[in-house]
Amino acid sequence: xxxxxxxxxxxxxxxxxxxxxxxxxxxxxxxxxxxxxxxxxxxxxxxxxxxxxxxxxxxxxxxxxxxxxxxxxxxxxxxxxxxxxxxxxxxxxxxxxxxxx
Amino acid sequence: xxxxxxxxxxxxxxxxxxxxxxxxxxxxxxxxxxxxxxxxxxxxxxxxxxxxxxxxxxxxxxxxxxxxxxxxxxxxxxxxxxxxxxxxxxxxxxxxxxxxx
Numbered sequence: 001x002x003x004x005x006x007x008x009x010x011x012x013x014x015x016x017x018x019x020x021x022x023x024x025x026x027x028x029x030x031x032x033x034x035x036x037x038x039x040x041x042x043x044x045x046x047x048x049x050x051x052x053x054x055x056x057x058x059x060x061x062x063x064x065x066x067x068x069x070x071x072x073x074x075x076x077x078x079x080x081x082x083x084x085x086x087x088x089x090x091x092x093x094x095x096x097x098x099x100x101x
Numbered sequence: 102x103x104x105x106x107x108x109x110x111x112x113x114x115x116x117x118x119x120x121x122x123x124x125x126x127x128x129x130x131x132x133x134x135x136x137x138x139x140x141x142x143x144x145x146x147x148x149x150x151x152x153x154x155x156x157x158x159x160x161x162x163x164x165x166x167x168x169x170x171x172x173x174x175x176x177x178x179x180x181x182x183x184x185x186x187x188x189x190x191x192x193x194x195x196x197x198x199x200x201x202x
Binding site: 009010011012013014015016017018019020021022023024027062083086087089090092093094095096097098099100101 | 110111112113114115116117118119120121122123124125128163184187188190191193194195196197198199200201202
């Protein structure tokens with residue numbers, strides 16, 4: 001039963017990704033860094049408050065980073081980390097499954 | 102943004118799989134049909150009450166079926182449907198991701 005030792009990581013991953021909007025935000029960011037407004041425009045039924053909350057959770061989980069560019073006006077972009085980008089095959093497989101069933 | 106039409110299915114899948122123990126129960130069943138006790142023995146920290154609840158949810162979602170064999174004593178086994186077995190690549194990719202990060 002050696003593989004069962006991995007279950008907390010495995011479950012934590014599902015718990016994180018299982019939250020409403022999280023999977024979709026990650027999918028949008030897989031196409032490259034985005035500004036807050038880009039994402040909120042792409043997912044119109046999600047509130048800005050929810051998006052802020054999800055960004056904080058994903059940043060805390062090391063899945064995305066927030067870049068602040070000191071321009072005028074200041075530009076802020078959200079980008080997946082390597083850990084975040086590593087979710088692409090999971091997303092692809094889940095998408096295939098969801099489309100099939 | 103055609104792929105965004107798929108988001109409800111995609112999110113529903115994550116929401117289902119994100120529940121505590123669900124991913125682990127599916128992984129155990131990927132190795133073949135099991136009795137209730139087989140699974141509860143393999144996941145000792147999960148209560149039997151929780152396992153019953155998860156079985157009901159997974160059956161309702163069409164992910165597993167319950168076989169009742171009219172023997173003495175009656176034998177009951179839980180088996181993944183084709184839909185449930187289709188989750189194997191998702192589980193594999195998530196496992197790889199969780200192990201790496």
